[in-house]
Amino acid sequence: MVDGDNVTPRILTPLLDRVRTYDRAHLKRIYGDWTKPQLNGWKEVLLEHSIHPIQQFSYTNGKNATDIAMIIDAMDLLHTGRFSGFCLVSSDSDFTRLATRIREQGVTAYGFGDRKTPHSFIKACDAFVYFDTLQKTKTVSDTQCLSTRRIPEKTDLNKLRKVIRASADATGWAALSVVGVNLGKLKTPFTAKHFGYDKLSELILDSGVADIEIRGAPKPCAMARLK
Known part of the structure; x- marks a missing residue:
């Protein structure tokens, strides 16, 4: 979800490349007042990446109607229960409470934002990426994300072990939701998609790094413990 009033088009391609290292983007929207000339540069990149533009008129000077529209849509989407993650693209502190929620x-x-992004918004996110680091992202296509399954090399398995250990509680068990977030914070993000897996739990089981246990109801929670 992109705050078009707060972001420039040139970062979109490397930004989407970074998002693919986390997972596939099943929904892509950008918000802004498309009657304004400063948003004209977005047209070409929106068509290229199949991003849906949401029109929001600026009813009053000094009030950011775009932010409000984006927050309302985010909450509606959150309550569908369909999504495991949200990417909020803005340098605006107005989204701090949304990230927390x-x-x-x-x-x-x-x-995702620039270096002037308020600390409150940065800390409210599980992971925050500065725009000026995006060009360093290695491109991962959707086809690569869905490639044949393969076991990670020893170096990557050691990274996985280290993150599971760091995410574990006093009993040695770590929630996979926490492990996944911490893997995404690595300098080179580690995701199951890189190795052809839809789920991190399946990759862990096949690699033999840890045992997996499902706990809780009605919302089961997958847990991992190093062998």
Whole structure:
């Protein structure tokens, strides 16, 4: 979900490349007042990446109607229960409470913004990525994300072990939701999609790194413990 009034088009391609390292983007929307000339540069990149533009008129000077529209839509989408993560693309502190609310629901909140982004918004997200680091992202296509399953190399398995250990409680068990978030915070993000897996739990079982246990109801929680 992109705050078009707060973001420039040139970051979109590397931004989507980074999002693919976390998972596939099943819904892509950008919000703004498309009657304004400063948003004209978005047209070409929106068509290229199949992003749906949401029109929001600026009814009053000094009031950000775009932010409000984006927050309302985010909450509607959150309550569908269809999404495991939200990417909030803005440098505006107005989205601090939204990121916090998303996390309260047990859903991952990823933030993207420039260096002037207020600290409150950065800390409200599970992971925050600065625009000026996006060009360093290695492109991962949707086809690569869905490639044949393969076991990670030893170096990647060691990263996985380290994150599971760091995410574990006093009993040695770590919630996979927490493990997944912490893997995404690595300098080079680690996701199951990189290795052809839809779920991190399946990758862990096949690699033999840890045992998996499902706990809780009505919302089961997958837990991992190193062998």
